[in-house]
Amino acid sequence: MAGLKDYEPVAGPQVIEELRFIAEKTQGLQVQNINSTAVGGGVAEILNRMVPLLQELGVNARWDVIKGGERFFKVTKKFHNALHGKNEDIQPDDFTAFLETGEANRRTMELGGDVIFVHDPQPITLIQEKEQKKAKWLWRCHIDVSNPDQKVWSFLRPFIDRYDGSVFSAPAFSQELPIRQFLIPPSIDPLSDKNKELSESVIGEVLNRFGLDPEKPMVTQISRFDYLKDPLGVIDAFEMVQRRVDCQLVLAGGEATDDPESTEVLMKVRDRASANPDIHVLAIPSGSDIEINALQRASSVVVQKSIKEGFGLTVSEALWKGRPTVASAVGGITLQITHKYSGLLCHSIEGAAHAIKQLLQNPDYGKKLGENGREHIRQNFLLTRHLRDYLLLFLSLFHEGDVIHL
Amino acid sequence: MEHETKQPKAPEPFRFRTQVHLRELTGLKAKNIKELLYHVKTVPGSVIYHHTHHFLQQHQFLSPEPPNDFAYWVTEALNETKLGERLASINICDFSSIRAIRDQIAGIIENYLSSSKGSLKEANEGEEFHLMKSVSFVFPTPYAASTLEEFRNALKKISIHSLYFHIFEARLRLESSSNDFTSWFELIGENELARKMLKLDPYTHTMERLREKLIRFIEDRLSKIAKSESTTGVLPSEKRES
Numbered sequence: 119m120a121g122l123k124d125y126e127p128v129a130g131p132q133v134i135e136e137l138r139f140i141a142e143k144t145q146g147l148q149v150q151n152i153n154s155t156a157v158g159g160g161v162a163e164i165l166n167r168m169v170p171l172l173q174e175l176g177v178n179a180r181w182d183v184i185k186g187g188e189r190f191f192k193v194t195k196k197f198h199n200a201l202h203g204k205n206e207d208i209q210p211d212d213f214t215a216f217l218e219t220g221e222a223n224r225r226t227m228e229l230g231g232d233v234i235f236v237h238d239p240q241p242i243t244l245i246q247e248k249e250q251k252k253a254k255w256l257w258r259c260h261i262d263v264s265n266p267d268q269k270v271w272s273f274l275r276p277f278i279d280r281y282d283g284s285v286f287s288a289p290a291f292s293q294e295l296p297i298r299q300f301l302i303p304p305s306i307d308p309l310s311d312k313n314k315e316l317s318e319s320v321i322g323e324v325l326n327r328f329g330l331d332p333e334k335p336m337v338t339q340i341s342r343f344d345y346l347k348d349p350l351g352v353i354d355a356f357e358m359v360q361r362r363v364d365c366q367l368v369l370a371g372g373e374a375t376d377d378p379e380s381t382e383v384l385m386k387v388r389d390r391a392s393a394n395p396d397i398h399v400l401a402i403p404s405g406s407d408i409e410i411n412a413l414q415r416a417s418s419v420v421v422q423k424s425i426k427e428g429f430g431l432t433v434s435e436a437l438w439k440g441r442p443t444v445a446s447a448v449g450g451i452t453l454q455i456t457h458k459y460s461g462l463l464c465h466s467i468e469g470a471a472h473a474i475k476q477l478l479q480n481p482d483y484g485k486k487l488g489e490n491g492r493e494h495i496r497q498n499f500l501l502t503r504h505l506r507d508y509l510l511l512f513l514s515l516f517h518e519g520d521v522i523h524l
Numbered sequence: 525m526e527h528e529t530k531q532p533k534a535p536e537p538f539r540f541r542t543q544v545h546l547r548e549l550t551g552l553k554a555k556n557i558k559e560l561l562y563h564v565k566t567v568p569g570s571v572i573y574h575h576t577h578h579f580l581q582q583h584q585f586l587s588p589e590p591p592n593d594f595a596y597w598v599t600e601a602l603n604e605t606k607l608g609e610r611l612a613s614i615n616i617c618d619f620s621s622i623r624a625i626r627d628q629i630a631g632i633i634e635n636y637l638s639s640s641k642g643s644l645k646e647a648n649e650g651e652e653f654h655l656m657k658s659v660s661f662v663f664p665t666p667y668a669a670s671t672l673e674e675f676r677n678a679l680k681k682i683s684i685h686s687l688y689f690h691i692f693e694a695r696l697r698l699e700s701s702s703n704d705f706t707s708w709f710e711l712i713g714e715n716e717l718a719r720k721m722l723k724l725d726p727y728t729h730t731m732e733r734l735r736e737k738l739i740r741f742i743e744d745r746l747s748k749i750a751k752s753e754s755t756t757g758v759l760p761s762e763k764r765e766s
Binding site: 132133135136139140143264265286289290292293294295298299300301302447448506507510511513514520521522523524 | 542544545546547548549550551552568570649650652654656657658659660661662663665681682683684685
């Protein structure tokens with residue numbers, strides 16, 4: 119696995135040097151990360167890289183996963199959707215099931231260290247251990263809660279309010295809270311299998327394996343099969359484009375273990391796409407990182423037409439590969455794409471279709487947008503920036519004031 | 525080839541420090557100009573500082589003259605181009621305190637509100653202005669300089685955050701009209717360099733460009749010193765240099 123030194127050529131030696139300076143002040147700090155899944159989804163992906171790098175920097179970081187049954191994850195999926203503003207039928211026994219699993223984890227999970235860093239709502243009730251554990255408690259919200267369902271939000275609020283600090287991915291997600299709120303966007307790992315450079319032959323082999331035509335312009339959306347990612351809307355937009363430009367569409371994604379809804383969505387997407395031979399629906403096992411990487415690199419246009427988005431790391435991935443990108447102006451996507459500068463933003467199916475067509479027909483324009491996008495990601499959304507923010511976050515828990523002299 | 529010159533030596537070396545920021549959200553937002561004005565007048569100074577300065581570091585490769593967030597939002601989200609232009613034209617370099625910048629921004633918005641008769645434009649949902657601040661962490665770097673040559677060498681190595689700290693942060697947070705580099709040039713008797721540095725409007729350069737320019741100023745000065753030494757053996761005076 120890549121070490122810090124390996125990031126120097128990509129991020130710049132000064133960035134790594136700076137990280138080491140800051141880390142001198144966090145030596146030996148014990149940080150326990152807690153989330154609900156070890157694989158699948160952006161949170162697990164980030165922790166997978168973040169924890170070893172924090173350790174290399176001298177932070178005593180660990181990562182634990184709470185346990186939950188199917189019932190619990192069904193409820194947390196509903197919570198997830200409701201926090202994104204979707205109408206969900208949530209019954210009192212859903213809240214009970216959530217609390218019961220929380221209680222079971224509280225009893226069995228070993229908690230400790232200087233900082234307990236809880237990710238997302240699933241493990242949020244662990245805060246009830248606050249009196250017993252002399253640690254600083256942080257709640258890291260990876261979800262777009264700009265317009266949350268009030269029933270779920272007000273259920274979670276008493277838990278949130280007890281934390282020492284919270285972290286959000288985009289400014290629009292912040293709420294008026296009695297605790298400190300930090301803005302830390304997530305990041306991509308430029309050296310991971312999903313983002314590293316690939317040879318033409320590897321890319322060609324992947325296209326071949328999935329039966330894709332290397333000569334035909336490819337429009338791609340990479341994401342879980344989830345209503346919030348609007349795969350059906352992508353198909354509608356693609357078919358509008360297809361009337362003018364000969365091209366193919368790839369909808370590729372895996373299933374997250376905490377997401378039972380994806381099977382249902384995948385079925386609907388397959389059904390909708392069945393009559394169009396240029397639409398390729400690829401359900402690939404999670405962890406197929408080289409494949410995802412190759413599909414993104416082979417794309418003429420990458421799309422992320424989400425209805426809601428926690429952050430939208432697939433956009434960072436596409437931009438990092440210099441791909442012309444069309445994405446909805448939601449959640450953290452607007453932090454990544456400046457319209458007409460580093461990609462094109464859209465607000466509707468028609469808008470997406472128009473933008474895709476524009477990029478397919480003007481490859482030079484697309485190339486320029488892609489180059490700007492890559493530079494923007496280099497400066498702001500690589501793992502090294504994220505690591506720095508986390509170190510600063512930990513330090514800020516132990517220092518007062520707006521200017522801290524280390 | 526670099527060689528030993530009789531450069532003025534500082535009594536104390538200049539120690540380069542650097543600074544990084546962590547952004548902290550306030551949960552406050554504005555959806556029209558009136559709400560923005562209210563917040564501009566009441567939020568802590570660190571919020572005003574953030575919205576007038578973070579562009580410099582975050583988007584420093586985008587354009588040499590980044591707008592402040594207020595100007596950007598008023599123009600892009602509210603489509604109030606006239607007000608946006610006025611806010612964008614505030615020369616932050618002219619102010620030595622956050623309080624003064626705040627007053628200027630509030631004054632411009634107030635004037636605009638009192639002269640415009642139209643109804644208030646509202647930002648679309650999701651495009652509100654979110655107020656936030658920066659928490660700054662200042663720490664030493666291993667770089668220090670006792671002579672101009674050492675200073676130039678360090679300038680080549682420090683991060684843009686360090687450069688930013690000594691030029692922008694020192695000036696505003698410490699409420700001084702000068703900056704750290706200017707003060708040090710004065711300390712070692714390099715008044716001409718100090719004058720050049722002070723004259724430079726750092727807000728109209730990208731950070732990398734600023735670095736290049738500073739290095740060039742110093743190199744010009746160093747070659748003058750070297751030239752003068754080789755002909756007269758005497759350091760050129762400030763008067764002759766200008």
